Amino acid sequence: MTSQPPIVAENLSRHFGYLKAVDGINLSIDEGEIFGFLGPNGAGKSTVVRMLTTLLRPTSGVARVAGFDVVTQADSVRRSIGVALQDAAIDPLMTGTELLQLQAVLYGIPSNKMKSRASELLERVGLTAAGDRRVGTYSGGMRRRLDLALSLIHEPTVLFLDEPTAGLDPMSRIALWDEVKRLNREGTTVMLTTQYLEEADQLADRIAIIDKGHIVREGKPQDLKSSVGVPTLIIDVSKEQLEVAKTVLKTFGDIRPSGENTIGVGLRDGASAVTDVVRKLDEAGVRVSHLELSEPSLDDVFAEATGHRLEGENQ
Amino acid sequence: MAVATRQTLALTKRSTKAILRQPALMVPSFVFPLFFAALSADSFGKTTRLPGFPVVDSFLQFALASTVIQGVLFGSITGAAALATDIEVGFFDRLLVAPTARTGIVLGNLMGSALFGGAQSAIFICALLPFGVRVESGIPGIVVMIISGGLIALGISAIMSAVAIRTGSAEAVQGAFPMLFVLLFFSSVFFPRQTMHGVYKTIATWNPISYLVEGLRSLILDGFSLSAIARSIFIPAGICVFGTVLALSELRRRISAK
Numbered sequence A: 001m002t003s004q005p006p007i008v009a010e011n012l013s014r015h016f017g018y019l020k021a022v023d024g025i026n027l028s029i030d031e032g033e034i035f036g037f038l039g040p041n042g043a044g045k046s047t048v049v050r051m052l053t054t055l056l057r058p059t060s061g062v063a064r065v066a067g068f069d070v071v072t073q074a075d076s077v078r079r080s081i082g083v084a085l086q087d088a089a090i091d092p093l094m095t096g097t098e099l100l101q102l103q104a105v106l107y108g109i110p111s112n113k114m115k116s117r118a119s120e121l122l123e124r125v126g127l128t129a130a131g132d133r134r135v136g137t138y139s140g141g142m143r144r145r146l147d148l149a150l151s152l153i154h155e156p157t158v159l160f161l162d163e164p165t166a167g168l169d170p171m172s173r174i175a176l177w178d179e180v181k182r183l184n185r186e187g188t189t190v191m192l193t194t195q196y197l198e199e200a201d202q203l204a205d206r207i208a209i210i211d212k213g214h215i216v217r218e219g220k221p222q223d224l225k226s227s228v229g230v231p232t233l234i235i236d237v238s239k240e241q242l243e244v245a246k247t248v249l250k251t252f253g254d255i256r257p258s259g260e261n262t263i264g265v266g267l268r269d270g271a272s273a274v275t276d277v278v279r280k281l282d283e284a285g286v287r288v289s290h291l292e293l294s295e296p297s298l299d300d301v302f303a304e305a306t307g308h309r310l311e312g313e314n315q
Numbered sequence B: 001m002a003v004a005t006r007q008t009l010a011l012t013k014r015s016t017k018a019i020l021r022q023p024a025l026m027v028p029s030f031v032f033p034l035f036f037a038a039l040s041a042d043s044f045g046k047t048t049r050l051p052g053f054p055v056v057d058s059f060l061q062f063a064l065a066s067t068v069i070q071g072v073l074f075g076s077i078t079g080a081a082a083l084a085t086d087i088e089v090g091f092f093d094r095l096l097v098a099p100t101a102r103t104g105i106v107l108g109n110l111m112g113s114a115l116f117g118g119a120q121s122a123i124f125i126c127a128l129l130p131f132g133v134r135v136e137s138g139i140p141g142i143v144v145m146i147i148s149g150g151l152i153a154l155g156i157s158a159i160m161s162a163v164a165i166r167t168g169s170a171e172a173v174q175g176a177f178p179m180l181f182v183l184l185f186f187s188s189v190f191f192p193r194q195t196m197h198g199v200y201k202t203i204a205t206w207n208p209i210s211y212l213v214e215g216l217r218s219l220i221l222d223g224f225s226l227s228a229i230a231r232s233i234f235i236p237a238g239i240c241v242f243g244t245v246l247a248l249s250e251l252r253r254r255i256s257a258k
Helices: A045-052 A074-080 A096-106 A111-124 A140-151 A170-185 A197-203 A221-227 A239-250 A271-283 A298-306 B002-020 B028-043 B045-049 B059-089 B091-097 B102-131 B138-167 B170-175 B177-185 B198-206 B208-221 B226-257
Strands: A007-016 A019-029 A034-038 A060-065 A081-084 A158-162 A189-194 A206-211 A214-219 A232-236 A253-256 A262-267 A290-294
Touching: A007 A045, A019 A045, A019 A060, A019 A206, A019 A214, A034 A045, A034 A170, A034 A197, A045 A060, A045 A158, A045 A189, A074 A081, A081 A140, A081 B091, A096 A111, A096 A140, A096 B002, A111 A140, A140 A158, A140 A170, A170 A189, A170 A197, A189 A197, A197 A298, A206 A221, A206 A298, A214 A221, A214 A298, A221 A298, A232 A239, A232 A271, A239 A253, A239 A262, A239 A271, A262 A271, A271 A290, B002 B059, B002 B102, B028 B045, B028 B059, B028 B102, B045 B059, B059 B091, B059 B102, B059 B138, B059 B170, B059 B177, B059 B208, B091 B102, B102 B138, B102 B226, B138 B170, B138 B208, B138 B226, B170 B177, B208 B226
Parallel strands: A034 A189, A034 A206, A081 A158, A158 A189
Antiparallel strands: A007 A019, A007 A060, A206 A214, A232 A262, A232 A290, A253 A262
């Protein structure tokens, strides 16, 4: 092991015939980071994960995971990483406990530690009561949690989660987010792919937006959002005070189209200007009945980078 | 090596459990051969007097080897179909992404089929013995028959696993079922080759299934001999080697194609 970042990719590409599924991406994910890979279906997210987890050979480029080359040291990579693939591919005929014990054997965990490790993980993901039930009887959320537990059997330092919450209900999604955050707090580096803007925003320290096999933006969610514009402040005032309010608001930024008795202003100094706006409106005698601050979203970032929106595309 | 063995045994256990937990797939491989044995014993009883038919106590004694072969062949599809399903649903990728010995993935599955095939053979023999069927080679012959059943299951399952790995489709594996059925009918499974004529006899002579059933039949009708043991063990073993090499080369092809 070296001190280099746990996940590094240089000019990584994967072509299927004429289709360039992934085309020369560069990545460097730091230790202890949650890195989100955001993009629509078919953007190349899973192909990148499959290359980094040794399931797919790159057409060109280099990638190192946990300090090992994904092609020439594939077995060492496999021993170092945990992977929860898309769709929670779990044998429905086995019980949760049986699957965990099988996984323990595959990772060379000694027999005398197998049962305790399986019980510990079932408890961790809240499946102790369901451990002896066949997986076929589990709900989608339970399968995902078991999938996560399976990926943790050998206490990996790097964890890959491919669309971990796809198809889950909101409660199950939040429960899984909490578990991912907890793992990260314990020191695990996490790379997750998602097509959910909220998931990337909530979980990831840094995000790469991928579209048609290219990384089109990369950075912290807040920085990315700030890069595409300023927050918009929307206020509701009476019809009589509309013009006065507009005059005041113009000093804080551009007036934006909005509804009847409503004015929007792009705050050039960001959200911190809200208190000044409220004070100036008050000094001008404007009574504000409703006030709302709207930040740029990751979808705005996506739209700005690709020319099309992510929201709606995946629905 | 010890790790790879442990992994293969764990995958064998999984494969066996998967077969036992799917009664809808497992039961027909017992019911149909037994049903056919009962039907043929009643309908074809007089054929034992045909010239060239071996000396038997009853048609059921002749049919025991056919019953074992039918059950084992049908049962061996289950294991291969399970492997194809693993590929379809992504469980195969879970095995590949772990530091699993690649050969263990295939061998574990084949061992599960072999155990099931051996168990099927024992059950068929036990089911027909109370109806007056005698195995001339006695207990040692029955043991050889059970081992042979396991090897036949392994061999056929290996060939079917090659199909499963190449296509990644359980439907493709299930689609091979009618082909097996045709192979069964154009072999000496239901009647001895000595009673056949013309093209049918030629096909049965070239059909490897004829030699599988004749090995077992030799143990049932002729007694315990080195020749009977060799036919019951070495021919299935040859198919095992061929099938396993084929399945492993398909696995290598699938992995390297990625």
